[in-house]
Amino acid sequence: xxxxxxxxxxxxxxxxxxxxxxxxxxxxxxxxxxxxxxxxxxxxxxxxxxxxxxxxxxxxxxxxxxxxxxxxxxxxxxxxxxxxxxxxxxxxxxxxxxxxxxxxxxxxxxxxxxxxxxxxxxxxxxxxxxxxxxxxxxxxxxxxxxxxxxxxxxxxxxxxxxxxxxxxxxx
Ligand code: S3P
Numbered sequence: 001x002x003x004x005x006x007x008x009x010x011x012x013x014x015x016x017x018x019x020x021x022x023x024x025x026x027x028x029x030x031x032x033x034x035x036x037x038x039x040x041x042x043x044x045x046x047x048x049x050x051x052x053x054x055x056x057x058x059x060x061x062x063x064x065x066x067x068x069x070x071x072x073x074x075x076x077x078x079x080x081x082x083x084x085x086x087x088x089x090x091x092x093x094x095x096x097x098x099x100x101x102x103x104x105x106x107x108x109x110x111x112x113x114x115x116x117x118x119x120x121x122x123x124x125x126x127x128x129x130x131x132x133x134x135x136x137x138x139x140x141x142x143x144x145x146x147x148x149x150x151x152x153x154x155x156x157x158x159x160x161x162x163x164x165x166x167x168x169x170x171x
Contacts, residue, residue, distance in 0.1 A: 001027065003067075004075040004167060007083040007141055008097035009134055010121050011108040013151055013159070017097060018077040020160030031077040032063050039063075044079075048122040061085060080123070080137070083144050093167055096145035097159070099152045101134045146170055 004027065006014045018029045033044055036059045040047055047056050064085035067076060076092065088094055099107075105127065108117050124130050142148065147166045151159050 001073045002171065003071060003073070003092035004163075005088055005092040005094045006075060006077045006097060007094060007145065008080065009099075009101070009104055009137065009141075010080040010124050010130075011104045011117065012097045012099050013107065013156055014077045014097055016156035017151070017159045017163065018075050020156045021075050021163060024157075024160055025164055026073070027075045028073060029075045029077060030071070032060060032067075032082050033079045035063050036060070036079075043120065045120050045122055053122075057081070057084075064088065067091060083137075083141055088144070093147065093170055094145045095147045095149060095163055095167070096141045097151050098138075098141070098148050099150065101131050103152050104134075 004021075006018060008014055015031060018031070021027055022029050036047070036056070037043060039059065039062075042050070044056070047059070060079065060082050064082070064087055068087050068091045071091075083094075108114055108124075111117055118124055123133060147163070147170055149159055149162055149166070154162075
């Protein structure tokens, strides 16, 4: 099985969809932010605070190089800016989880742990600049992806099933 890379804006539900894919297939899953937190033994928020965004992006680059050489049969869930890494196409089918900005924010705010979800994401603290970032990134997500899934008003399970169907067709 070729790897799958899940891309999309912060809070769109990449982790939830990844867990459902694991339930309904033989794929394993890993998350680039989790790998970075393990490498550094600190939370993403702390890394941004202590060392800044550029330092974090360099860690993402290191992770992408490792993934390319070492990971197979896996759905790789990524942080919202990971899609910029240059080697993704060569190692995976790229799936973009799409939803309008307001729907993403609504989804986060309705989550029982909403406060924490917002707090742990440094680039989501200021909603005005987050929306600008969304508007800038959405065309780039579309450009780099092989498959697009509109996740608006769909359960993670429904998205996972749609993903598996589309990946099979794309192969
Ligand atoms: C980022 C998204 C975050 C995390 C970091 C930067 C981004 O991941 O990697 O805070 O640039 O969009 P999630 O997309 O899982 O929130």
